[in-house]
Amino acid sequence: MTTKRKGVNEVTMKLNRRRFMKYAAASSAVASAGSLFPGISFGDWKNISNNSGVVSWQKAPCRFCGTGCGVLIGVSNNRAIAVKGDPNCSVNKGLCCMKGYHSVQALYGKDRLTKAQVRKNGAMVEVPIQEALDLVASKLKETRDKHGKDSVAMYGSGQWTIPDGYVASKLFKGCLGTNNVEANARLCMASAVTGFMTSFGLDEPMGCYEDMDHANVFVTWGNNMAEMHPVLFSRMLANRKRRTNVKIIDFATRLTRTSQAADKSIIFKPQTDLAVANAICYEIIKNGWVNWDFVNQHVSFHKGKTNIGYGTEDHFAFTDKAESINLEEFKLFLEDYTPEKVEKISGVPAKDIKYLAYIYGDPTLKVTSFWCMGMNQHTRGTWINNLVYNIHLLVGKISTPGNSPFSLTGQPSACGTVREVGTLTHKLPHGVVMNEKHRQMAAEIWDVPVSNIDPKPTYHTVEMFRALDRGDIKFMWIQVTNPMVTMPNLNRYRDGALKDDRFVVVSDVYPTPTTDVADVILPAAMWVEQEGMFGNSERRTQHFGQIVDPPGEAMSDTWQIIEVARRLGFEKQFSWSQEDYIEKIWEEYRRFHAGPKHEMASYEILNERSGVQWPFVDGKETRWRFNPKYDPACTNGKDFDFYGKKDNRAWIWARPYEPAAESPDSEYNFWLNTGRVIEHWHTGSMTRRVPVLHNAVPSAYVELHPEDAAELGVVNGEKVKIISRRGEVVMPAQINGRGVPSRGMVFVPFFDESYLINEVTLDAFCPISKQPDYKKCAVRLEKA
């Protein structure tokens, strides 16, 4: 094995050496020319890539996480060759993280998809892309005609640009009349959305990143910000250093780099965040820390159903019922959540709970709570989102600089595309399919008969893949995502996609396990190879132009959809020309959001600036919503106006603790938790092709607590088998690495397609948001 490695290195050395020699040769000649002919210049070095020729820098948002850093892409000879942070972008002010700094390298992996492929007789054959698009359109039409309009589906992504999502929604919902449009943000942010909708009636955070420059305490609720939103985390660290009286408290189920950096690290047992949040509310009320002025004017109390299930069965349906309650009932409800009682189930000492309550309750401390997947990928995700809002609402710490319950977004455009354009089964760009007025608005802007738009939502993501398995869906078009690595309980959904009489179209940039199951592969333009916009966590939309050309026949996802739409007979609705279609799409889409609650900037302004926050009213960004000092949409004349709800109040919900869908028991005695590492994005299809990132973390592993490892008889690097009721994976152990899980828990990063950890996870979800819980299921371990 050592020899083989040596051989590979030798060959690489030789090839590199030749390139270097040629460069040296050219340099020598140029040098001699310089001495013979003073002042000579060779500007036109077409073939030598190392020249320090002129580089043009163009702005774009980073391709990766929901922070939405602004970057400047350096282009030389139609290749992206460097990245700088964009100093004009208020998000990151010129700083990036390792993924951002090396992002452009992800465009140039050797196995980039440049040709369309079609499955013929079991094997994939290259065909001209126009032929592949013909096939996609004809198969779509054929399936619809034979099996009904709801037999075709579109599965998109929070990494879709806004125009990508818009044309997908317009085609499927407006023209084809099916609500079978979903996106992977269902697996990432759905609970955050339903949290917002149930607590405030409006989606997306009311604060902005500037809150970090004002807050005194940062609490991270189950999210590893140091690795997942690194640029925001370093802004927190900088604030802690520069200002006095700033603390970071990490509230998590395992120790991570965030815990290492925090002032205090509090570990809780999985799922008991529900109980702890309620206990904090209990303490706040008991100690008289409630901001009664705020609560009496701006809050109303409610409860919903309990014992709401976990969604593991097909056709699982749930509708919540809201009931108003009064303060006394709410206090009574909280009696079950005294810190002493909660300590018993959560493992969090009562004094730590009281400490947290004190932090929130002290009126002189501004508190910003951050959360992401720990709270969203949760079988009671909507509830835990409500509960953290409850805390902030009881003490009135909301919608003012520094006081901010901030739901961080994972993907670069889950907000911009999936939530704002509404690429979910029940949504429209403005409003929901169930609402007649919203359907009429969509029909008018889309220029389709209103009867086209189906008033009944169909399937959420998990149910959509179940439908594909059952055969209720027979055609699925997947863009910019990798469900054959990310669907929980993966075995079932992969088998489903592979069944006969299922036609799967995949648009992607690299071969992945999802392209492996495709019947048609469409090569897609990646990121700055197409024009588009992303929308980040703090409601900031960022535009990017087409900075380099896509390779081979790779085509922008937006244009792929337009091509298919035209072939299906919808030339009228998709009549734009390739020169300015993005501008036209933006201006059409913008109409849906007119008004002070959601107004978006014009294409021209987006082009000029490094990101514009919405609402963008009269040339000004609304940085804090619901606060009339900053938000022109407030109309009630009071100091806060929660205009999302009919009673103009924010809603506090009494949500109980309910256990996880599958907790460890005597047979499967460990929790399995999954997540990411800073080096890799999601399923690694892009970042593993970036040499420096792959080199830093080349393959996945399972984190074990050292004592659990000792009991299992496993040392660092030894193989461990992780078994659940659904599947098993064998992987190497990592002990005392960057993350240390608690005893009785293991953690696996999901970026490595050779270790499909989702074959082991469970497809239970929050019944309200339908978002699966990737952080909790039961497994047992064996030394392998």
Place this chain on the structure above:
Amino acid sequence: MMEHTERAIRRTVTIATCCFFGFLWLIGAAASSVSAELGDFDYQGDTLYRSYETTPEMYMAADSGDRNLANFYSLRQYPGSPPRIPHAVDLTFSGNETDCLSCHAKGGYAQEFGKFIPVTPHPEKTLCYQCHVQVQTDELFVETDWKSIPPPRLGRSFLASSPPPIPHPLQMRENCISCHTGPGAVVEIRVEHSARGNCRQCHVPTVQTEPLLEFVRKQ
């Protein structure tokens, strides 16, 4: 990088000296009109002169000057080896940890050596003599053929604009600030942006003694 810093230091010192002399001139020449504005606070100017006399020039230049990579590696047998102790120490194996840590835990300026003190990245390991060897003689017992590999090259960024990766393994060297910041740092690797805090947000470990891996998709 060293030259640049040296030049910068020289420039700073020159400017400082010029300012100082300019200040002297100002005091001397315009005593009458200026003193009215400076008011009561002009009579303690002698504290500056006293301090100037007693503070070593080295300290004012805020650079030990001679702690460069060549020095650094001259104390080590191979990249990554614990450095031998370049100054005299108590010969007995006293195991008295506070002695070493009294200077090396936080760094600072050592008057007796006229140098800035390197900070240890691993203060939790207190039995210093276990790994760090004292030097009693420069004579070899027998000639040796010992050779090692060259130390890692600096600044090997993957893209023209990206932050350089961390070329050394992290074992016992996870505290970047201890070695890369401050006057005791090796000049070529000293940075002034440690205030950003989370070094590994931008700097990826790419150990130069390890082969560079390439992703190949298994079929």
Place this chain on the structure above:
Amino acid sequence: MPIFSYLAIPRNDAKETLCADLATTPHCEVIPADNQDVIVLVTDTPDEATEEVLQQTLKNLQSLQSLSLAFGYDDNEKKGS
């Protein structure tokens, strides 16, 4: 695998022609100067035989006045070992 680089001087007013000629000659990379009638030529041939053929081709170019060698490198390792 011989790699050579030259300064190629074209005949009077024949710079464009020379560029075109060299661009179509195999194993040649051309870097013309912006402000002088000088071209940098980098050749990279797989073996001695091809190198000799290339030399002949270059000698026979009408547009070329002179060729001065700036750099030479010959990697003599056999392939496949």
